[in-house]
Amino acid sequence: MSQLPPEPGSARSxxxxxxxxxxxxxGVRSDVAVRVExxxxxxxxxxxxxxxxxxxxxxxxxxxxxVPGMIDAHMHFxxxxxxxxxxxxxxxxSYRALRAAGEARRMLExxxxxxxxxxxxxxxxVRRVLREGMISGPRLEVSGDFIxxxxxxxxxxxxPLAWIEQQGIIADGPDExxxxxxxxxxxxxxxxxxGVSKGxxxxxxxxxxxxxxxxxxxxxxxxxxxxxxxxxxxxxxxSAHCIGDRQVQLALDGGVDIIEHGFGITDATRERIxxxxxxxxxxxxxxxxxxxxxxxxxxxxxxKEAFARHVEAISTDFARGLAAGVKYALGSDNIxxxxxxxxxxxxxxxxxxxxxxxxxxxxxxxxxxxxxxxxTDHLVGTIEPGKLADIIAVPGDPLxxxxxxxxxxxxxxxxxxxxxxxxxxxxxxxxxxxx
Numbered sequence: 101m102s103q104l105p106p107e108p109g110s111a112r113s114x115x116x117x118x119x120x121x122x123x124x125x126x127g128v129r130s131d132v133a134v135r136v137e138x139x140x141x142x143x144x145x146x147x148x149x150x151x152x153x154x155x156x157x158x159x160x161x162x163x164x165x166x167v168p169g170m171i172d173a174h175m176h177f178x179x180x181x182x183x184x185x186x187x188x189x190x191x192x193x194s195y196r197a198l199r200a201a202g203e204a205r206r207m208l209e210x211x212x213x214x215x216x217x218x219x220x221x222x223x224x225x226v227r228r229v230l231r232e233g234m235i236s237g238p239r240l241e242v243s244g245d246f247i248x249x250x251x252x253x254x255x256x257x258x259x260p261l262a263w264i265e266q267q268g269i270i271a272d273g274p275d276e277x278x279x280x281x282x283x284x285x286x287x288x289x290x291x292x293x294x295g296v297s298k299g300x301x302x303x304x305x306x307x308x309x310x311x312x313x314x315x316x317x318x319x320x321x322x323x324x325x326x327x328x329x330x331x332x333x334x335x336x337x338x339s340a341h342c343i344g345d346r347q348v349q350l351a352l353d354g355g356v357d358i359i360e361h362g363f364g365i366t367d368a369t370r371e372r373i374x375x376x377x378x379x380x381x382x383x384x385x386x387x388x389x390x391x392x393x394x395x396x397x398x399x400x401x402x403x404k405e406a407f408a409r410h411v412e413a414i415s416t417d418f419a420r421g422l423a424a425g426v427k428y429a430l431g432s433d434n435i436x437x438x439x440x441x442x443x444x445x446x447x448x449x450x451x452x453x454x455x456x457x458x459x460x461x462x463x464x465x466x467x468x469x470x471x472x473x474x475x476t477d478h479l480v481g482t483i484e485p486g487k488l489a490d491i492i493a494v495p496g497d498p499l500x501x502x503x504x505x506x507x508x509x510x511x512x513x514x515x516x517x518x519x520x521x522x523x524x525x526x527x528x529x530x531x532x533x534x535x
Contacts, residue, residue, distance in 0.1 A: 204237025251297025
């Protein structure tokens with residue numbers, strides 16, 4: 101049901117009524133109403149309190165549940181179909197950026213209101229256009245393109261070295277690493293992403309390798325310290341692609357802030373991560389979806405088997421990490437349609453609950469924890485007065501059925517309805533949602 105304020109064009113105020121609320125802080129409430137004025141949440145109370153609804157449009161979501169907007173702490177706007185992701189080095193940046201703009205809108209409609217794009221040359225420009233209000237999508241943190249060494253993590257294309265060097269992703273030695281950080285900052289990066297692990301010598305897929313327990317370092321300690329020193333000097337965090345025990349230890353020694361993937365490790369390394377308090381971003385979906393896509397998309401047998409090993413290792417180490425007290429934020433590492441649609445982050449919540457988290461813990465890890473990783477938790481990540489109104493609703497109780505996150509019935513970002521129940525109109529009389 102919807103109830104409009106008497107004067108179209110009045111201040112943009114909404115009251116969202118629902119049977120339940122999962123606030124992102126671990127709190128759960130029943131029969132709740134959330135009042136939104138402008139872009140912010142101003143009150144959370146009872147759905148039966150008429151004062152909350154004064155001069156506001158009321159959206160009654162029945163037996164639905166309000167949840168903070170999802171935050172994907174690791175994804176990519178490659179801007180090419182994922183089954184031919186190797187073509188991104190050959191496509192025009194304009195094509196990739198336009199495609200990414202469409203992907204950003206789909207993410208937002210799926211309830212992902214913030215995200216970290218950790219490796220894409222078009223990411224900074226997508227963020228810039230989003231901030232100018234010319235397109236719609238998640239609030240973005242962006243790294244710009246990858247940074248790796250020669251024969252490192254993402255130097256896996258069968259092309260002449262001189263050509264890949266022209267792509268601007270290679271840095272060798274501390275001085276080049278420091279300069280590359282400065283280059284990324286000039287290009288608009290808000291976080292730095294480096295490749296600290298790579299496949300072992302002879303592996304046929306260098307970024308992830310064929311065995312998570314037999315990987316090689318992508319940088320020296322001196323190179324990593326040059327990256328983190330320069331990034332920290334400029335107020336930026338450093339995220340590192342890290343698979344394998346030696347590589348995670350190297351990242352920690354080098355002052356890396358956030359560990360991406362973080363599996364294939366020993367109990368001693370898990371304990372070190374927990375004690376140090378570094379965030380680990382999960383990326384459970386990435387190998388899972390690769391393995392699921394292998395037959396349909398014609399992966400060679402060795403690659404399917406490699407991702408099966410990664411799925412086994414990442415699921416096992418995720419459960420062990422939880423037991424050790426490692427801090428996790430959910431990130432899908434989705435790279436695009438058709439194999440890894442960016443809007444499919446709900447799968448990350450499902451895998452997290454399958455492999456060790458409760459539904460409530462997963463929701464916190466995919467909302468507040470993501471905001472803490474992005475250092476935006478003073479603005480988003482929870483439903484409480486004073487925060488920006490990044491809110492989704494699902495038709496039922498996600499604590500009982502986490503798969504409900506796949507299809508939000510309502511998506512609000514900064515007080516603007518992006519997806520709304522059918523027939524709902526805004527306070528000024530326009531159709532709400534579904535632009």
